[in-house]
Amino acid sequence: MSLLTEEQVMLRDSARGWVKANAPVSAFRRMRDSENPKSFDEATFKSIAEMGWTGVVIPEAYGGSEFGYRSIGVVLEELGRNVVAAPLIGSAVGAASALVLGGTEAQKKAWLPKIAEGTAIAALAIDEGPRYAPDKIALAAKKKGKGYTLSGSKTFVMEGMAADVFVVAARTSGKPGTEKGITLFLIPADATGLSRKGRSLIDSRGYADLTFEGVEVGADAVIGQADAGKALLDKVLDRATAAVAAEQMGLAQQAFDTTIEYMKTRVQFGQLIGSFQALQHRAAYLFTAMQLARPTVDEALQAIDEDRDEVPELVSLAKAAANDFINYATREMIQLHGGIGMTDAHDAGFYLKRARVLEAAFGSSAYHRERYAKIIGM
Incomplete structure (x- = not known):
């Protein structure tokens, strides 16, 4: 992410290091194959909670760090890179935001500390x-x-x-x-x-x-x-939607990085496939699409932290852009890897499958384009 504060850079680096050491894609594969009924590894989630990421948007008075939504976006992007399964978006962002924004003091005291420390999951x-x-x-x-x-x-x-x-x-x-x-x-x-x-x-x-x-x-x-809960619900959903867009950027970034690395090593017809101009054009277009999508997600998260009036349209713009980019990036990942990309033995399928679910979560591109148009009066 661009223009991060010093604290956010430290958070990003910490998350990146933790993910690399503790949650490779192979760990997700093992969790999937184990048919875990909760669909996430409890030891992994406990470690995530110990890192403090379950309390990033929760006020300090209730056990959180109150680093804000741009900061949780940093974490979710890094987790998205390795398709880490953890109940953060629904619990530590969505439900937690509902309590922070509209909960009574009794509700906050009863649940926010538990969500922040990872001993309770909300949805x-x-x-x-x-x-x-x-x-x-x-x-x-x-x-x-x-x-x-x-x-x-x-x-x-x-x-x-x-x-x-x-x-x-x-x-x-x-x-x-x-x-x-x-x-x-x-x-x-x-x-x-x-x-x-x-x-x-x-x-x-x-x-x-x-x-x-x-x-x-x-x-x-x-x-x-x-x-009269519609206004509160809209605010909660905007925060959850922006969080999904942040994870999407992490998934798409890793799909791009993995694909480019493959193009540098795969030999076909006696040449590296990365030397073929047609494939270079596709990689360049993919890179450009990423640079166009990323600022919309950054701006939406920042606007939420600043409680700006234009949060709804910025969130819809970000989700539509992230949806389009991750759809394209994961399809290119499959195609440019060729036959191996179609197999379950390769990790590409995990990115494609997670991408398709996140595209529908909290609104498709069509939904958010229509919402954006209505907000700006088109």
Whole structure:
């Protein structure tokens, strides 16, 4: 990343060194082959927590370091380089942000220290269908006495099988598609009436579908304001989306680096394939695309730290650019490696599979282009 502070440079170097020593791609391969039900190595996550990365966006008063979103982006980029599986985006960014921005003091004290120290994992439960559509939330939260009863379902919940608590977006009034009536709730994973089922995706990470059958919660489970949670939800999702874009840049950067290194060593027709002008042109185009995508991600993360008004459009610009770049970079990685790139024995497939899942996570390129256009009045 460009224009990092001295502390961020130290954080990046520390993360890069840790990843190289403790989490090579071979470690992810072993985790995948072990069919770990949580889809991440607990010892690896414990080490990540000990490094302090689970508390980067959490205030010091609750056990975090409050280094900000640009800093967690630095960490996620380095983890993305080696496709490290760890519940950071959903827990230490998404759910943690919901509590920091809208949680009560009791909610913050109960969960933020645990998230920061890695002893608890939180998850965002937003989607209800096959596509990202936060404006169409339908899960019903009906008033009952002083509390609420939740009924409905959530799909593709990131780290859903490992989570100890969920930040759930529900509808307390209105119809799907209307802004008024959305409320965020903090619901423990062991709540009566809440069940979850693991869902396997091609990136071999942990996802779950949740079912709410008359889950009863008190008024103290509400995060922010009842019926007026749309603004809070948008802020939380912008932060999670920018974090995904940061991981995408790490994945794409490593895909590029690995491909260029291969072009320097692979001999075909008696020559290094990197000497072929047509392939040089493809590498140059890939490098240019990377230089265009990176500043959009940097700017979005920086804007979040500075709480600027243009955060929504910058985040959508960043996610659309990162989606396009990682799609292209991983396809080129496969093609320029030739036959070996198509096999499971090579690591290229891990990058391609993770890339496709992240492209859909928190909004596709089409979704964010449309959102960007609406924000700027097109």
